[in-house]
Structure formats: C-alpha cells, structure tokens
Amino acid sequence: MSESLRHAWAIFKRELRSYFESPVAYVFLVVFLVMAAFLTFSVGNYYENRQADLRMFFFWHPWIYLLLAPAAAMRLWSEEARSGTLELLFTLPVTITQAIVGKFLAAWFFLTIALALTAPVIITTYYLGNPDSGVIIGGYIGSFLLAGIYLSVGMLTSAMTRNQVISFVVAIVILLFLLLAGWPPVTGYLVHWAPLWLVNGVAACGFMPHFESLQRGVIDARNIVHAASVMVFMLFANRIVLEWRKSS
Amino acid sequence: MLTVDKLQKNFGPIDAVRNISFDLKKGDVLGFLGPNGAGKSTTMRIITGYLQPSGGTATVNGFDIGKQSVAARRQLGYLPENAPVYQDMTVQHFLNFIAEIRGFRGNERRRRVDRIMDICKIEPVRRQSVDTLSKGYRQRVCFAQAILHDPPILIMDEPTDGLDPNQKAIVRQMILDMAQTKAIIISTHILEEVDAVCNRTIIISRGRIVAQGTPAELKQRSPSHGAVTLELTETPDSVMADLETLPSAKRVEPADNHCFTIYPRDPVKLFQDVMNQARRRSWTIKSISVKEGRLEDTFHALTQTGDNAS
Known part of the structure; x- marks a missing residue:
C-alpha cells in the first residue's frame, strides 16, 4: 500500500470508529430504518398496491437522505475545527487530499451500512412476489450514488463553518436546490420565462433524472459518470475551502 | 536544525x-x-x-x-x-x-x-x-x-x-x-x-x-540586575545620602528593619562601592547580597509598550 493510501485508510478507520464510539451512529441507523420502513409501508401503501415492487421504497430515498446525510456529514470538519483537532490533523504528515478522501469514504461507508440494513424490505418483497431484480439493483446503485453526492455536499458545508447547525442547514438548502433542479415541475416553470441555456443548465445540475433512470433499472454509464463528477467537484471545492482557511 | x-x-x-x-x-x-x-x-x-x-x-x-x-x-x-x-x-x-x-x-x-x-x-x-x-x-x-x-x-x-x-x-x-x-x-x-x-x-x-x-x-537587561540589598544593624542618619551619592548608584529604596536596595547605574562597580562606603562610614553590615536580575522585569520593560491585544 502506498503511503497516501495508508494515510487515507488510517483516517477512514478513525472516522468510522468515531461514528460508532458515540451514540450518533445508532440513533442515525434507527431513524434511517424507521423512516425508510414507515414511508414505504404506510405512506407508500406498499401492501394496498398488491404488487411486489419497490418503487415506493426507492422513491423516498432522496428525501430521507435530504435530512440524514447532512446530519452524518456535518461533524466531519466542523467538529475538528471546534475542538482544535484540525490543527493536530494538519500538522501530521498527511495531505489535505488524503484527509478528505479518508473522511468522505468513511461517511459514505457508514451510509452504505445503513442502506444494507434495509435488506429485510427486499427479502419481504421477494417473499411476497417476484420483483424485477434489475430494478432493485439499479435502485440500490442509484441510492448508493445519491448518498455519496449528498455527503460530498454536506462535507463541503462542514468545512466552511465550525458550527454544525449552520453546516446542516446550508447543506439542506443546497441539496434541495439540486434535488428540485431536474424535477419537471421546476424546469416546466422556468421554461416560460428563462432562456433555454439557463433551463438546461439548471436541469443538468439536478440528479433526480439520473436517479430515476437508475430506479427504472437502466444502469447507464452516463448516470454513474454524472454522480462521480458531482462528487469529485464537491470534494475538490472542499479542498479549496480548506486551503483557503489555511492561508487566510 | x-x-x-x-x-x-x-x-x-x-x-x-x-x-x-x-x-x-x-x-x-x-x-x-x-x-x-x-x-x-x-x-x-x-x-x-x-x-x-x-x-x-x-x-x-x-x-x-x-x-x-x-x-x-x-x-x-x-x-x-x-x-x-x-x-x-x-x-x-x-x-x-x-x-x-x-x-x-x-x-x-x-x-x-x-x-x-x-x-x-x-x-x-x-x-x-x-x-x-x-x-x-x-x-x-x-x-x-x-x-x-x-x-x-x-x-x-x-x-x-x-x-x-x-x-x-x-x-x-x-x-x-x-x-x-x-x-x-x-x-x-x-x-x-x-x-x-x-x-x-x-x-x-x-x-x-x-x-x-x-x-x-x-x-x-532587567533594571534590577546588579542591584545590592544591604541590611544594617541600625540606620544612621546620613545613610540615604551616602548611598545616593555613589557614582555607580541610580536610586536607593529603603525598606523595613534597616534594609536598603540600591539600584545600579553601573552594575559591575556598585557592590564594591557600597562595601567601600560602608567601611568608610563604619556601618555594621548584617547582610548584603547582589541581585542577578529578574526575567519578569526584562519582560515587562520590553513588552509593556502600548496595546498588545491585537
């Protein structure tokens, strides 16, 4: 393993451990699972639909993440800045990039654990009927990528402030914008008065069309590239924010 | 390094x-x-x-x-x-x-x-x-x-x-x-x-x-470097004047119990001058010591100029 990887791996482990060494992780996992189940079974009328499909299950993920991903990401940098450990971390022989990658992957892995714990919903569906496996795989890939995007945004806002509440709220606002940007009612509204390039620009920022296409079981490289480029962009911005804080 | x-x-x-x-x-x-x-x-x-x-x-x-x-x-x-x-x-x-x-x-x-x-x-x-x-x-x-x-x-x-x-x-x-x-x-x-x-x-x-x-x-570099503390058995009338007129002394501070602190103009010579003066006036010295100076005093003298809060 190269030194960069070792450093990122050490930070990854530390970060993941710190989720589980406090009650945060357990509260988070329980809330996530309760919300996922409640929205799928009760609000989504899972049984009444009399159809073994998981559209309603995946439909709610962008909204559950909207609340929970910023909560999982808000402490990543804010807490370090508040408690002074940021000074410790950045005087160790690690680069900013190694720290960003380690922290981001730890948070993403944590949300992936949450996602994996929804397996009983899938098992139930297979027990009840014969769902389309392609749709389920696509849905999970989409949800996984969505979690990464949300966390990359939440981590960026966390780097901007030592106040976790501010980080949380700003992340929600940015994510809400990205969430709604590609939604037909929003673009439909813009079409009437905004120039075409703006409408297209706003629509291109949004990740809902990509998520929806994955949800339909269409695993298209373009969707994955889009998600990856949003994450890389956010992590890069994260680096710039941290460097700027160092030199100002 | x-x-x-x-x-x-x-x-x-x-x-x-x-x-x-x-x-x-x-x-x-x-x-x-x-x-x-x-x-x-x-x-x-x-x-x-x-x-x-x-x-x-x-x-x-x-x-x-x-x-x-x-x-x-x-x-x-x-x-x-x-x-x-x-x-x-x-x-x-x-x-x-x-x-x-x-x-x-x-x-x-x-x-x-x-x-x-x-x-x-x-x-x-x-x-x-x-x-x-x-x-x-x-x-x-x-x-x-x-x-x-x-x-x-x-x-x-x-x-x-x-x-x-x-x-x-x-x-x-x-x-x-x-x-x-x-x-x-x-x-x-x-x-x-x-x-x-x-x-x-x-x-x-x-x-x-x-x-x-x-x-x-x-x-x-502190003002008290080389200062001499002198303790006598009694305080003769002219003692303050006798000490202050020494060319190597800057200032004399009397204290209780026949004690005096003499701050130096010339820290190297002061001790000897005080001893000579005591011999000349026949004072009985109970104790005498030279201060090496205090870091605190240097610190105050160098940093207490204006507002450092910025």
Whole structure:
C-alpha cells in the first residue's frame, strides 16, 4: 500500500470508529430504518398496491437522505475545527487530499451500512412476489450514488463553518436546490420565462433524472459518470475551502 | 536544525508576525515568550505547517515548510495550545491512529505506543475515552502524540498550561530528558519555566522579536540586575545620602528593619562601592547580597509598550 493510501485508510478507520464510539451512529441507523420502513409501508401503501415492487421504497430515498446525510456529514470538519483537532490533523504528515478522501469514504461507508440494513424490505418483497431484480439493483446503485453526492455536499458545508447547525442547514438548502433542479415541475416553470441555456443548465445540475433512470433499472454509464463528477467537484471545492482557511 | 527566515503573517490588516528570524541547533531549548496575542502561537502554527506564511519561510531539518511541507512535518512533533485530542477515542486508539499516520505498523507500532505510554505515564488510562480524562492526563496524551515518533524537532505551545505544580514538574522533567537529542521550542507565560528548562530565550511583542539571548543575558537587561540589598544593624542618619551619592548608584529604596536596595547605574562597580562606603562610614553590615536580575522585569520593560491585544 502506498503511503497516501495508508494515510487515507488510517483516517477512514478513525472516522468510522468515531461514528460508532458515540451514540450518533445508532440513533442515525434507527431513524434511517424507521423512516425508510414507515414511508414505504404506510405512506407508500406498499401492501394496498398488491404488487411486489419497490418503487415506493426507492422513491423516498432522496428525501430521507435530504435530512440524514447532512446530519452524518456535518461533524466531519466542523467538529475538528471546534475542538482544535484540525490543527493536530494538519500538522501530521498527511495531505489535505488524503484527509478528505479518508473522511468522505468513511461517511459514505457508514451510509452504505445503513442502506444494507434495509435488506429485510427486499427479502419481504421477494417473499411476497417476484420483483424485477434489475430494478432493485439499479435502485440500490442509484441510492448508493445519491448518498455519496449528498455527503460530498454536506462535507463541503462542514468545512466552511465550525458550527454544525449552520453546516446542516446550508447543506439542506443546497441539496434541495439540486434535488428540485431536474424535477419537471421546476424546469416546466422556468421554461416560460428563462432562456433555454439557463433551463438546461439548471436541469443538468439536478440528479433526480439520473436517479430515476437508475430506479427504472437502466444502469447507464452516463448516470454513474454524472454522480462521480458531482462528487469529485464537491470534494475538490472542499479542498479549496480548506486551503483557503489555511492561508487566510 | 531549524531555520526560520523572515517569517511574516497578516490576518487581513493585522500584522500578527513581522519579520521573525532565528536558528535552532540540536540541544537548544528555546523559550518563546511574549504577551497574549504577540504572535507566539501564529509563528508556531506556521513552522508546523498548519498556517501558510504571508512572507518568508522556515526550513525544518533541511526541508522547506512551503515546498516540502509533508517531509518537513515528518521531522516535527507538535503539541498545540490547549492540547487538542479526539474526544471520542480511547487513549490507546488515539495513539494507534497517530502511530499509523507516522508510518509505524504491526509490532513496531505496538512497541512505540507501549513505550510512549510508559514514558508519559498514561498507561493507567489507556482504555479510557479521552473526554473522561483530567486536564493533566489529556495534556500528557497530546504530549505523547508529539514525541511518539521521536522527532528531531519538538514544538510545544504552552505545554504546562493548566497543570498543577506536580504535573508541571513531570512535564518539565520530560522536556529536560529529551533536551540533549533534540531542538525544542516551548512557548510559555511562566517565566520560572524558562529558567528551569531553556538555554535560549526569544521575547516577542506585537509580532516582532524584541530581545533574544540566554536567560542569564536577558536577566542582565532587567533594571534590577546588579542591584545590592544591604541590611544594617541600625540606620544612621546620613545613610540615604551616602548611598545616593555613589557614582555607580541610580536610586536607593529603603525598606523595613534597616534594609536598603540600591539600584545600579553601573552594575559591575556598585557592590564594591557600597562595601567601600560602608567601611568608610563604619556601618555594621548584617547582610548584603547582589541581585542577578529578574526575567519578569526584562519582560515587562520590553513588552509593556502600548496595546498588545491585537
């Protein structure tokens, strides 16, 4: 393993451990699972639909993440800045990039654990009927990528402030914008008065069309590239924010 | 081992560090003194790579802090102000993490962590979470983190701040034990600490170096250096005048019980002049002593010019 990887791996482990060494992780996992189940079974009328499909299950993920991903990401940098450990971390022989990658992957892995714990919903569906496996795989890939995007945004806002509440709220606002940007009612509204390039620009920022296409079981490289480029962009911005804080 | 060259740092319109330069060799223990806000912490943060300088640079064991930042940081151990440690980790996990980042693995890592816990006497709390530790233990855990990789250069920002006298003594002894093999900078408000552990001193005020030298040299710059304290069996009428007229005396301060303190115009001659005068006037001397000067006095004289709060 190269030194960069070792450093990122050490930070990854530390970060993941710190989720589980406090009650945060357990509260988070329980809330996530309760919300996922409640929205799928009760609000989504899972049984009444009399159809073994998981559209309603995946439909709610962008909204559950909207609340929970910023909560999982808000402490990543804010807490370090508040408690002074940021000074410790950045005087160790690690680069900013190694720290960003380690922290981001730890948070993403944590949300992936949450996602994996929804397996009983899938098992139930297979027990009840014969769902389309392609749709389920696509849905999970989409949800996984969505979690990464949300966390990359939440981590960026966390780097901007030592106040976790501010980080949380700003992340929600940015994510809400990205969430709604590609939604037909929003673009439909813009079409009437905004120039075409703006409408297209706003629509291109949004990740809902990509998520929806994955949800339909269409695993298209373009969707994955889009998600990856949003994450890389956010992590890069994260680096710039941290460097700027160092030199100002 | 450490060369600091014309370091500057401004936060917006405020010049926090202006043109600071110094050299440090192996065996040097540099006491970094200055009022709050004088730029001590900022200078240390730049040398350790946490902040980028606005101008100038520093070289750590041959590595430039700007161009070879990571390599330079490998040569350093750093104890930041207030000893920050990850609150939610146990002492053992925290030190494992640091050891891993410092490039130690497997048995080597275990050996290093065990050894450092022994040196810093934190073995009893190894399984405790950091946020349950007392200030003294937390300080020593952070200290352990700084010396785990046995760095040639050690930088400590107020290492004994908030410790009780026993803990202070432990930390000072640890610094002295390492002094021979390292170059060390400590910043402190406690001037007796400088006497106890440092062989070099820099006083900074408002971002500038205002004095440097050995602690003894700085004491010589204090107004009380060479002052003579004289105790007589009785106070003759003319004693004040007799002392004040000495050419090497500047000022005489009487105290209770026939005591006088004579501040020098010429610290080298004063003692002899006082003795001669006593012989001439036939005073009976109960005791007489020469003051070596106080670091506090030098510190006050050099830093109490205007507002240092910026």
